[in-house]
């Protein structure tokens with residue numbers, strides 16, 4: 001199936017959700033005018049990494065974000081990979097990706113499984129324990145959040161679902177500029193080794209502790225960069241044909257050729 005993706009590479013106002021909610025709404029409006037089928041937002045777009053704000057103004061069960069996003073998806077008839085949002089629950093604070101379909105129906109939530117110590121996530125957040133596989137009209141996909149892409153075994157676990165192999169990996173991030181070459185290399189590697197499209201959204205701009213590198217990318221299952229947002233605030237558009245994965249997987253049958261009996265130490 002052919003689909004047009006819109007990746008919102010935006011600056012995020014630190015601890016200022018009013019500004020970020022308005023900006024997200026404007027970006028979704030613009031993407032819909034450009035006839036996007038799927039809009040992708042960055043990690044923690046409501047607040048950035050302002051843990052104090054998240055604690056002082058908890059979005060309980062992410063109700064505020066869910067209501068806002070579901071209404072936008074329904075009104076504009078667009079699928080949303082709505083980045084991630086702070087979700088306060090009685091078991092802790094999670095960094096949670098939310099996915100909605102064109103009818104505004106809630107499709108999936110995925111809480112970041114690998115917390116990033118360099119940004120002290122483990123001191124403030126609880127880690128997710130569930131996978132990020134979901135289905136939209138264009139088939140199966142999986143969602144990952146930032147540091148998750150350093151764990152190829154986590155991504156591969158999603159690819160090994162017995163019935164529902166994803167054809168797109170959506171990655172949302174606040175990835176700092178000093179390691180942006182690693183971001184690019186890791187995303188290309190995840191695309192090639194999993195023979196998947198990668199649609200990756202990183203924020204731009206700075207917070208009190210970091211400068212973020214942008215470089216939101218759309219990558220083919222062969223590892224070719226289809227679209228690259230560079231360092232500007234922008235919506236990155238790309239058209240992809242998800243059925244391409246089948247031929248690529250037939251040509252080089254990586255999944256059939258796995259030697260699982262070797263992949264462990266005694």
Ligand SMILES: O=C(O)CCC(=O)C(=O)O
Pocket residue numbers: 115116119145146147148150174175176179
């Ligand atoms: O792995 C990295 O270098 C960056 C990860 C990160 O910034 C995050 O997970 O928030």
